[in-house]
């Protein structure tokens with residue numbers, strides 16, 4: 001364990017007879033940009049409120065930097081929380097908003113001024129200190145909220161869907177800003193979102209949650225390429241899904257007998273012959289064979305039904321019998337990717353995951 005790791009041991013939260021968070025072990029490392037990703041109601045805010053001290057766990061314990069947090073209120077923890085709707089003080093200037101927490105802690109005015117201008121510079125608002133929050137754009141207000149939370153020098157900054165109120169362009173811009181602020185300050189960020197794009201672009205590691213349970217913790221690449229459960233596989237990114245029974249297993253791979261024939265993929269978890277299983281392969285990992293002579297691990301004959309131009313890529317919808325197949329092709333320009341009629345598509349076993357059947361994400 002390092003200096004200010006946040007460690008949850010067997011932490012759960014019950015409200016009456018409803019369990020919002022099942023017993024959870026989780027370690028967020030010092031200096032990490034850590035995201036908690038999951039659909040609405042899965043328990044993300046509840047976990048954040050327990051870390052920040054606004055809510056006492058029903059069981060288990062939380063330690064920060066090796067110090068048990070039980071019995072310590074929010075003000076006595078090395079954390080600061082930015083709420084979903086950020087609530088700046090509307091009658092105070094930007095400068096006063098940022099310095100507010102310092103005044104409450106009895107920091108003298110000269111030091112408050114110095115620290116506030118340092119923080120405003122950190123969030124690129126040097127010349128905006130005299131304004132009221134209503135005179136700022138949404139993104140600027142968001143940066144004031146970050147500066148205000150950082151003013152008290154937390155070891156851990158907790159952010160609860162801080163960008164959800166902003167429009168798409170601004171949200172994408174703020175992703176880079178927040179990531180940059182995190183890198184420059186070295187403060188641990190625990191960032192809650194239900195937006196997978198946000199989690200994938202900003203995070204060192206991500207915990208994917210569903211219905212009060214953490215289903216997987218890993219880097220963006222691990223979550224995307226090696227999802228641990230059907231829920232994670234379908235919540236993050238797009239997938240082709242084939243269902244069937246396992247007919248063979250060897251060398252970390254499994255063959256599934258599906259409606260489009262036997263398909264081979266990388267086993268996730270232990271699988272035995274006869275198991276009801278799912279094979280997932282992402283649309284961008286499937287290609288058109290176009291008369292190629294190489295022999296890929298998996299081949300499917302299908303009919304092209306529709307071509308959707310998405311911009312940088314083309315989404316080709318095919319059908320093999322009753323089974324839909326989606327293939328993402330890089331947009332090569334001038335409609336060079338236009339194909340029709342019968343096609344043979346292929347993918348490698350390395351690019352597909354096979355796991356025991358289970359619950360999908362509903363989105």
Ligand SMILES: Nc1ncnc2c1ncn2[C@@H]1O[C@H](COP(=O)(O)OP(=O)(O)OP(=O)(O)O)[C@@H](O)[C@H]1O
Pocket residue numbers: 015018020038039040041042043044045046047194
């Ligand atoms: N004080 C409470 N009393 C009873 N139930 C609660 C309470 N707080 C939260 N819950 C329930 O616990 C579950 C998890 O809530 P939580 O706020 O953690 O979800 P969330 O993942 O943050 O969702 P969202 O993305 O919508 O903010 C929900 O079903 C919610 O209704």
Ligand SMILES: [Mg+2]
Pocket residue numbers: 044045046160
């Ligand atoms: Mg929430």
